[in-house]
Amino acid sequence: xxxxxxxxxxxxxxxxxxxxxxxxxxxxxxxxxxxxxxxxxxxxxxxxxxxxxxxxxxxxxxxxxxxxxxxxxxxxxxxxxxxxxxxxxxxxxxxxxxxxxxxxxxxxxxxxxxx
Amino acid sequence: xxxxxxxxxxxxxxxxxxxxxxxxxxxxxxxxxxxxxxxxxxxxxxxxxxxxxxxxxxxxxxxxxxxxxxxxxxxxxxxxxxxxxxxxxxxxxxxxxxxxxxxxxxxxxxxx
Numbered sequence: 441x442x443x444x445x446x447x448x449x450x451x452x453x454x455x456x457x458x459x460x461x462x463x464x465x466x467x468x469x470x471x472x473x474x475x476x477x478x479x480x481x482x483x484x485x486x487x488x489x490x491x492x493x494x495x496x497x498x499x500x501x502x503x504x505x506x507x508x509x510x511x512x513x514x515x516x517x518x519x520x521x522x523x524x525x526x527x528x529x530x531x532x533x534x535x536x537x538x539x540x541x542x543x544x545x546x547x548x549x550x551x552x553x554x555x
Numbered sequence: 556x557x558x559x560x561x562x563x564x565x566x567x568x569x570x571x572x573x574x575x576x577x578x579x580x581x582x583x584x585x586x587x588x589x590x591x592x593x594x595x596x597x598x599x600x601x602x603x604x605x606x607x608x609x610x611x612x613x614x615x616x617x618x619x620x621x622x623x624x625x626x627x628x629x630x631x632x633x634x635x636x637x638x639x640x641x642x643x644x645x646x647x648x649x650x651x652x653x654x655x656x657x658x659x660x661x662x663x664x665x666x667x
Binding site (some may be wrong): 471473475477480481482484485489490497498499530532542543544545546547548549 | 561588590594597598599600603605648651652653654655656657658659660
């Protein structure tokens with residue numbers, strides 16, 4: 441099992457450009473998440489999905505869109521990148537269990553720089 | 556949403572010394588999870604605490620959940636260079652369908 445994979449690993453964008461980050465998991469997990477990590481801020485939840493075809497907003501959703509067309513994939517889109525979106529992005533997934541007791545499995549991360 | 560507060564933000568210890576990080580919440584928690592992130596790596600699940608006053612051990616790591624279920628701690632005995640990294644606690648976030656809300660983390664550096 442590959443677990444949770446993310447592509448790309450690194451990306452540099454210019455302000456205003458768009459891009460999509462891809463997350464894939466092969467553990468048949470129901471739940472998937474996108475986080476961003478900034479120094480001193482910990483991990484902040486951007487969007488999450490509790491199943492195929494469903495998405496919900498997290499703590500910092502502005503400027504991002506997501507889609508979960510297939511159970512194993514969760515896409516994070518930036519329509520018009522801004523320097524404030526420079527960060528490391530982590531995808532995670534978990535089994536369907538009693539809410540709040542889900543152990544999350546993280547991908548290796550995508551380091552994004554917006555100039 | 557309100558994060559759990561983690562202290563200290565940063566700690567630098569001599570190899571062999573003990574280390575403790577604390578996680579505090581203003582509200583009662585149903586459970587709390589701990590994760591470790593090595594430098595340049597991704598967070599990895601360590602443990603989940605559910606019961607009031609619960610204590611769990613993993614080799615040199617001891618995890619505690621307070622009696623009031625508002626705080627938790629992670630204690631490492633006799634640190635080693637392999638313990639280097641950032642330790643995060645995470646609580647269920649009711650505002651996000653009980654999905655996890657992470658603390659800011661404690662960065663541990665170990666001098667050999």
